Amino acid sequence: MDVIIIGGGIVGTLIARQLSKYSLKILLLERESDIAMGATKANSAIVHAGYDPIPNSNKAKTNVRGNKLYPELCSALKVPFKRNGALILAFNDEEAKVLEELKERGRKNGVMGLEIIKRDEILKREPNINPEVKMALYAPSSGITSPYLLAISALENAWENGIEVHLEEEVQGIIKRKRGYIVKTNKNSYLTRYIINAGGVYADEIMKMAGIDFPFEITPRKGEYYVLDKKMRNLVSSTIFPTPSPISKGVLVVPTVEGNILLGPNAKDVKDKEDKSTTWEGLKEVWEKATKLVPHISFSSVINTFAGIRAGSNYKDFLIKEFKSAEGILNFAGIDSPGLTSAPALAEIAEEWLKDKEKLIPKKNFKGERENPLYFRELSNEEREELIKKDPSWGHIICRCEHVSEKELRETIRHPLTPKILEALRKRLRIGTGRCHGAFCTPYVLKILSEELGKPINFFTLKGENSKILFGENKARWKYAKRS
Ligand SMILES: Cc1cc2nc3c(=O)[nH]c(=O)nc-3n(C[C@H](O)[C@H](O)[C@H](O)COP(=O)(O)OP(=O)(O)OC[C@H]3O[C@@H](n4cnc5c(N)ncnc54)[C@H](O)[C@@H]3O)c2cc1C
Incomplete structure (x- = not known):
C-alpha cells in the first residue's frame, strides 16, 4: 500500500476522497461494521461559522476554510447543506460583552458578515425565541448538513475512484520498517509507506501503537440530545446558541437538514470512550437549557434521544502533526468540535503533506462528482x-x-x-x-x-x-x- 487511513469518520473519509485523485494505492481501515459510527454519527451537524476558536489555532484556520469549502463539496457529493445562519443569544450585559468579544474573534479569524442585533430584530427573525433575550450575534455563514451522509458519499466517491475499504478491521499494531510500516489488524498485516491516523477518540492510542512519545491524551466528553418530531420543523430556522462557556458552545436548538429539531448537547467528561448512554440528569439539563433559549417546546414532540463522544484532549487544539520519531505518519488527533466543519480543510492538509513527500500523479479518469440514488x-x-x-x-x-x-x-x-x-x-x-x-x-x-x-x-x-x-x-x- 502507499497510504493506509485509519478511521472511517468524516476526517478519514474526506481524506480518502481527497487522495483518491492521485495514482496511489490507498486502504481505509475501520474497526466498526460501518463507517461514520463514531463522533461523525452523533453530533449537532452544524457547519460552524468560525467566530469561536482562538485566532491562529488549528481549529480557527481549518474551521473557516472548511466552512468555505462546504457548498461545493456537498454539491459535488449530492449531500444536503444549508446556510441557515446562527444566533448566539445574550440575556444580560455580561453575556452581551462576550458577544462583542466573539465578534472581534470572528473578525480576526476571517469570518464574514457577523453582526450584533437587538431584541426586536431577533424576535422578528425567530418569533419563538425567549422574549427576555437582549442581544444576539448573528452569523450568516453558519450552516447545517448531514454528517454521516457526507462521510458515506465521500467514501463511495473515493471507492469509485479506486480506493479499498475494509470494515470490521481494527488496527492493533504499527511496526516501523526501513521504508514505511507494517500495520497489523485483527485480520491481516499490510506493508504501507504512509499512515494517516484519523482514529477519532482512539487517535491517542494509535499514536502510542506507532511508538510516539508525546504527552497527549484524549479525554472523552459526552454530549446528550433530544430529537424532536418533524412537526416542530418551524420552531426555529436558524441555529440558536447560548453565549458559550470556555469548554463548550452550550446547549443549542438546531434545525436539521432532514426537518427535525435537535436539543443539545450538554458536556460531561466520561471515562469510557464508548459510553454513548443517555442519562436522566443529562437530558434534564439539556431540556432546561434548551427551553431557556426557546420556551414552550412540548415534551410530546420528542421522538428520540442519543449521545455522542467528543475527542477532547489535554492539547486544547487539533493536534495535526507528523512526529520525527514516526516519520510517514500524519496524526489528526483531538479532533473535537468543530471537526465536522474543519474536515474538508483537514483533507487538504493531508494532501499537501503527501505532496511534500511524493510526486503525486493525478488520475486522468478521476470522477469528483457523485450521483445520488433517487429518494x-x-x-x-x-x-x-x-x-x-x-x-x-x-x-x-x-x-x-x-x-x-x-x-x-x-x-x-x-x-x-x-x-x-x-x-x-x-x-x-x-x-x-x-x-x-x-x-x-x-x-x-x-x-x-x-x-x-x-x-x-x-x-x-x-x-x-x-x-x-x-x-x-x-x-x-x-x-x-x-x-x-
Ligand atoms: C456531541 C457532539 C457534537 C458535535 N457537534 C459538532 C458540530 O455541530 N459541528 C462540528 O463541526 N463538529 C461537531 N462535533 C465534532 C465532530 O463531530 C467531530 O470532530 C468529527 O465527527 C470527528 O470526526 P473523526 O473522523 O475524527 O472521528 P470519528 O467520527 O469518531 O471517526 C473515527 C473512526 O476511527 C475508527 N477507529 C478508531 N480506532 C480504530 C482502529 N484502531 N482501527 C480502525 N478504526 C479505528 C472509529 O471506529 C471511528 O469510526 C461534535 C461532536 C460531538 C461528539
Missing part, C-alpha cells in the same frame, strides 16, 4: 407515478414515517459498500428513524434483507457483533410481513 420522499407525484408504472416496488412504502420504498431499500442493500446491518440502512435511507422508530418497518426490512442475501431473518444485526435483533420467529408481525 422517493423527494420526488413529485408525477415522478412517483412514472416510476411505479415501470416498477411497482417503487409504490410499496416500507417506512411510512420517512417514505422509503421497497425499490430504494433493495438498491441500497445491493450497493457493494453498504454493510448488511440495520444501522447502515438507517443512515443511508433514514428508514426506521421517524416517529415509530422502526416499529412498523423493521419486519419488512428484515424480510427484504433475508430475500436479498439468502439468510434467515435472525441472521441480521443492528450494528454488527453483539447486536442481534431477533433470535427466532415469533407470532404476528413477522408472519404478517411474510404473507404480504
Whole structure:
C-alpha cells in the first residue's frame, strides 16, 4: 500500500476522497461494521461559522476554510447543506460583552458578515425565541448538513475512484520498517509507506501503537440530545446558541437538514470512550437549557434521544502533526468540535503533506462528482407515478414515517459498500428513524434483507457483533410481513 487511513469518520473519509485523485494505492481501515459510527454519527451537524476558536489555532484556520469549502463539496457529493445562519443569544450585559468579544474573534479569524442585533430584530427573525433575550450575534455563514451522509458519499466517491475499504478491521499494531510500516489488524498485516491516523477518540492510542512519545491524551466528553418530531420543523430556522462557556458552545436548538429539531448537547467528561448512554440528569439539563433559549417546546414532540463522544484532549487544539520519531505518519488527533466543519480543510492538509513527500500523479479518469440514488420522499407525484408504472416496488412504502420504498431499500442493500446491518440502512435511507422508530418497518426490512442475501431473518444485526435483533420467529408481525 502507499497510504493506509485509519478511521472511517468524516476526517478519514474526506481524506480518502481527497487522495483518491492521485495514482496511489490507498486502504481505509475501520474497526466498526460501518463507517461514520463514531463522533461523525452523533453530533449537532452544524457547519460552524468560525467566530469561536482562538485566532491562529488549528481549529480557527481549518474551521473557516472548511466552512468555505462546504457548498461545493456537498454539491459535488449530492449531500444536503444549508446556510441557515446562527444566533448566539445574550440575556444580560455580561453575556452581551462576550458577544462583542466573539465578534472581534470572528473578525480576526476571517469570518464574514457577523453582526450584533437587538431584541426586536431577533424576535422578528425567530418569533419563538425567549422574549427576555437582549442581544444576539448573528452569523450568516453558519450552516447545517448531514454528517454521516457526507462521510458515506465521500467514501463511495473515493471507492469509485479506486480506493479499498475494509470494515470490521481494527488496527492493533504499527511496526516501523526501513521504508514505511507494517500495520497489523485483527485480520491481516499490510506493508504501507504512509499512515494517516484519523482514529477519532482512539487517535491517542494509535499514536502510542506507532511508538510516539508525546504527552497527549484524549479525554472523552459526552454530549446528550433530544430529537424532536418533524412537526416542530418551524420552531426555529436558524441555529440558536447560548453565549458559550470556555469548554463548550452550550446547549443549542438546531434545525436539521432532514426537518427535525435537535436539543443539545450538554458536556460531561466520561471515562469510557464508548459510553454513548443517555442519562436522566443529562437530558434534564439539556431540556432546561434548551427551553431557556426557546420556551414552550412540548415534551410530546420528542421522538428520540442519543449521545455522542467528543475527542477532547489535554492539547486544547487539533493536534495535526507528523512526529520525527514516526516519520510517514500524519496524526489528526483531538479532533473535537468543530471537526465536522474543519474536515474538508483537514483533507487538504493531508494532501499537501503527501505532496511534500511524493510526486503525486493525478488520475486522468478521476470522477469528483457523485450521483445520488433517487429518494422517493423527494420526488413529485408525477415522478412517483412514472416510476411505479415501470416498477411497482417503487409504490410499496416500507417506512411510512420517512417514505422509503421497497425499490430504494433493495438498491441500497445491493450497493457493494453498504454493510448488511440495520444501522447502515438507517443512515443511508433514514428508514426506521421517524416517529415509530422502526416499529412498523423493521419486519419488512428484515424480510427484504433475508430475500436479498439468502439468510434467515435472525441472521441480521443492528450494528454488527453483539447486536442481534431477533433470535427466532415469533407470532404476528413477522408472519404478517411474510404473507404480504
Ligand atoms: C456531541 C457532539 C457534537 C458535535 N457537534 C459538532 C458540530 O455541530 N459541528 C462540528 O463541526 N463538529 C461537531 N462535533 C465534532 C465532530 O463531530 C467531530 O470532530 C468529527 O465527527 C470527528 O470526526 P473523526 O473522523 O475524527 O472521528 P470519528 O467520527 O469518531 O471517526 C473515527 C473512526 O476511527 C475508527 N477507529 C478508531 N480506532 C480504530 C482502529 N484502531 N482501527 C480502525 N478504526 C479505528 C472509529 O471506529 C471511528 O469510526 C461534535 C461532536 C460531538 C461528539
